[in-house]
Amino acid sequence: MECKGQISPQGNHTTLVEFILIGFSDVPKLQGLLFGIFLILYIIILMGNSLIIMITKVDPSLQTPMYFFLRNFSLLEMCYVSVTVPRLLTDLCKQYGNISFLACAVQMYIFLILGDTECFILTAMAYDRYVAICNPLLYPVIMNSRLCIQLVLVCWTTAIPVHIGFTSVVFTSPFCGCNQMNHFFCDAPPVVQLVCGDTFMIEMLTYVIATIVVAVPFLLILISYVK
Template sequence: MAVENLTVVVEFILLGFSEVPNLQGFLFGIFLLIYLSILIGNGLLIFIIKMDQSLQTPMYFFLGNFSFLEICYTSVTLPRMLSDLWTQKRTISFLDCAVQFCFLYILAGAECLLLAVMAYDRYVAICKPLYYPLIMNHKVCVQLVVASWMTGVPLMIEQTYQTFCLNFCGPNKLNHFFCDVAPILELVCGDTYKTEVSVQFAAFVFILTPLLLILTSYVKIINTILKLPSTSGRTKAFSTCSSHLMVVGLFYGCAGIVYLQPKSSYSRGSLKVFSLFYATVTPMFNPLVYSLRNKDVIAVLKKLLHK
């Protein structure tokens, strides 16, 4: 009986920026600055919220948790990317790839859900102001944050198991910066239809569903704001919501392009660019958006710097 030779994949090679070998040092410096900016910006925002009593409100409680999520999310991918740029090694073990994949999607799902929770908080604050302290009490806020963190855990663990139990028997070069689902499925030997359907279902649950909830909340918010009698009241209400809307637009715009469009319609280059944008650039801009457009945060920061 003839024995068939089988190649079992035990590690992957992340190609990343391998097509520009002369720019590795420059790119390392750029992404190191981006990572430090994310850590410092989001960390400073958390510190400001914790230190000042005037910011102990549900809106800033959710914002602090969102900033912590951003730090965790980028720490799953950026340190590995920086290591690859510095050492030029680019290899990642099969297990490490699966762990990165799992945590990446758990945290991304949590971000989507927390953005929906933040939109609901703004809806209650503007549309039901008299009931706001009763509805958004501390216990409810903690429960909403815990639900955002934990809801995606079982589904993403199942998604990871389903993906990495497929048959990898040939090439092991991932044309990406981290272990993402699309480039991984390209290396599978066999039918991936069920896994692709599962990925689309997860995208629907954690991208489309929260986005629909956010849009519904803001339709009601805008309708309520337009009915306010004073111009100053409308301006203040719009200012409160604009920062969140900008973050939602950045995050969901890039995530939707990467995960919701049909497989046949995207190019590998554009996928890498949009993945890199929402995984690194968006978390860097979020603290700037929330701080520079928020008078309360600026006032507290000035007070702390004065002290």
């Protein structure tokens, strides 16, 4: 499988026009089976989460903050798998998948945003349970509809500006020779592996973002359960 790219006149770096996602191309005999498995799982995830959203929306007894956050979490899960699985299913129909430079950047950006949003929503759900258990008499006052909507908006929007900067840093970096990516979608680690030169800035940004969106929510969730 040949590497594709255009050599820039400034030097020996490669101006990539697309990436090649190797994915499951090394097991061509299993691609039909994998296509069926992933398609069934994808349909189950969409149907299951859609059912959760509809039931918690229609049933009057489920109009509580806990189920409000659960609806958002189910919607998030549907978006999360829809970023990667449809593309994977398409690529399984071919020997390998090629994805344009811009499409790869967009996919990685949305995937990272949804991953961070998941951490934030789990933290909001933990806070809801903390208030319900530790302050049951004040629970209806504290967890009012306005606060719930504000928490959800913060969860869905906080990661957007963060990953605009991170994705810009990654995809404005020079890429070396081969454009083959040993993955089935554009995730940050395999993309960064193709970057030329010093990746210290990218690695530092990764650690900082991981601390903010993973470690901090984890500690808050842990503290809420200890309380």
